[in-house]
């Protein structure tokens with residue numbers, strides 16, 4: 001396990017550390033210890049949206065067994081969960097509830113966008129009621145593509161998340177410093193959601209179809 | 219007289235099309251009803267759908283399987299007409315837009331069917347009679363037709379939007395529904411595939 | 423046991439001196455661990471008793487029908503997988519059946535057999551998972567579900583070997599199947615099928631006479647036969663209410679007329695949650711019987727008939743239906759001579775089976791409402807499409 005050495009005060013290179021370990025002394029940072037413990041006990045939220053949820057459940061059953069990675073404790077309430085696996089299509093009707101549930105989770109909290117639908121709308125992207133990606137409203141840590149992703153992929157995405165957790169710095173990471181992150185819940189209007197995205201977390205990419213101004217006016 | 223909905227037992231292979239004759243008793247009872255040969259459906263006379271349905275129920279058609287709407291836009295039809303002097307001319311006429319509500323009826327006890335019943339109405343303020351009092355299975359499906367097509371069902375016990383949220387405007391399954399402007403719109407592969415299909419190229 | 427009625431019982435609050443009682447409105451869902459997805463019930467409670475309930479739909483409305491009307495016929499095939507995502511094979515079959523009626527296509531013999539095999543394996547998967555989730559709702563957290571999923575994996579392996587995907591198989595084509603099964607597949611399938619009764623025995627021993635299951639499901643969620651027929655209930659739920667209506671026997675689509683099997687149904691006029699549970703357990707046994715016959719009868723041959731290369735049916739209207747594990751799954755297609763369907767409609771058994779949810783829940787305890795919902799067996803992908 002390599003950890004970037006960012007905190008002031010501790011300045012050990014790996015060789016010294018290994019020598020010390022041989023002598024029976026383990027030198028560690030609070031960050032490392034804390035993140036190691038946290039990464040090994042990520043509690044996901046029992047939160048199924050669509051087809052992908054079934055593969056999420058399958059990853060918890062005996063063949064794949066997510067408990068090997070410390071995440072078998074699926075919590076039904078957001079107030080006890082660390083990880084939200086957005087597993088499936090987020091429709092416009094459902095999006096406000098997803099944001100609301102995210103707001104209720106305590107810090108530090110992480111989000112995995114599971115499946116093509118949660119990432120971009122997937123096969124249903126052209127639908128009038130489908131949100132084109134949950135990252136418009138809440139920050140996403142790991143994108144897990146697939147339709148549906150296999151349970152092995154769920155496990156791998158969890159591993160990526162754990163890697164990310166291990167590199168978190170308690171003193172500067174927003175998960176620890178920004179208080180409980182809450183984002184505005186979108187409202188229904190006659191045709192769409194208002195706002196259509198949260199500018200704090202997401203900005204629309206440049207429109208590749210846009211014409212230069214002169215051409216459009218000419 | 220064979221009871222309505224009575225048909226030959228469907229043959230193996232799943233080809234249980236609309237049976238012949240099953241509509242005839244209905245037409246005898248309700249002379250104003252029309253028989254649409256191409257669609258294999260009975261068009262209920264205006265305002266009598268409920269009575270027709272109740273009569274059918276009395277004849278043993280106890281199971282309404284599928285309810286849905288179909289939206290037909292106004293369109294131009296080209297027809298070949300033979301004039302008086304024997305010349306064949308192509309005439310264009312405008313077919314007015316209309317809205318159909320389709321019911322697929324079966325008899326569970328007699329194990330017969332299907333009998334297709336349609337209520338036809340205009341596109342502007344579509345209004346038909348609700349058949350929910352006759353068959354409960356229409357309840358949620360008629361709500362769906364109301365939501366997605368905007369057809370008003372008179373006599374429906376609980377007519378609300380079902381799939382879209384309450385504030386939603388418009389009826390998305392209508393053929394002329396346009397989505398709000400989407401700055402990210404991009405063509406899907408489907409268009410390409412469709413195009414190739416039309417040109418006769420095969421993609422499997 | 424009286425059958426539930428459509429109207430709320432005449433209800434008076436219990437008033438006691440000095441105690442202020444009132445009705446409590448609870449919104450269960452759309453994120454609720456017991457609602458099997460993003461389904462919501464607005465429940466009105468007096469203490470623990472349900473006095474009113476209204477289901478709220480649409481949280482997974484993915485516009486399947488609108489999308490399908492804008493693409494070619496075959497393009498919708500993978501989307502049908504995602505309707506009832508436990509049972510992609512039967513969804514495929516229903517759609518293929520409807521489309522095959524638009525264009526007369528002969529389905530080769532081997533494909534017909536494989537279709538039956540796939541559909542019955544799917545039925546096993548669905549009923550297994552359903553029983554697992556149902557017992558989960560009863561409070562047996564985890565264990566029965568883990569048992570069910572362990573067996574499910576074995577069947578999913580078969581699907582994967584045949585079609586390349588575990589869940590979203592997209593295996594059927596108009597006029598047959600996409601590809602033949604790989605070598606040795608039939609033997610492996612036979613092995614799974616032969617071992618299945620051993621598991622089923624164990625499962626039945628654990629669950630069917632379990633004291634807690636008996637007392638929590640018997641007499642709960644009564645559905646009378648007349649109401650079931652009028653409300654268009656299909657599938658195991660209808661048969662649990664005493665009506666013996668199975669499309670495999672009625673329509674005899676595919677080659678179901680070649681197999682010997684019985685249709686389990688309960689011999690009363692009212693079905694409760696236990697009946698629905700048992701009917702599914704029995705159906706699994708019958709499916710195994712069908713599977714064995716099909717595996718014996720299958721012969722070599724092509725699996726894709728002479729389907730037209732460009733699927734462009736003449737104007738027509740068809741309705742094709744199959745007995746999906748959840749009930750009658752139908753597809754209503756209107757062709758207008760173009761490569762796109764003019765109207766494409768799915769008749770979703772899950773949605774229509776929910777018509778009677780309120781009738782069954784009134785007067786029951788709120789914890790029983792969860793069981794009743796579990797016994798209906800819904801999948802939200804199909805309810806909202």
Ligand code: SF4
Nearest residue numbers: 051088115116117147
């Ligand atoms: S990504 Fe695919 S499997 Fe997952 S929810 Fe979307 S359609 Fe279903």
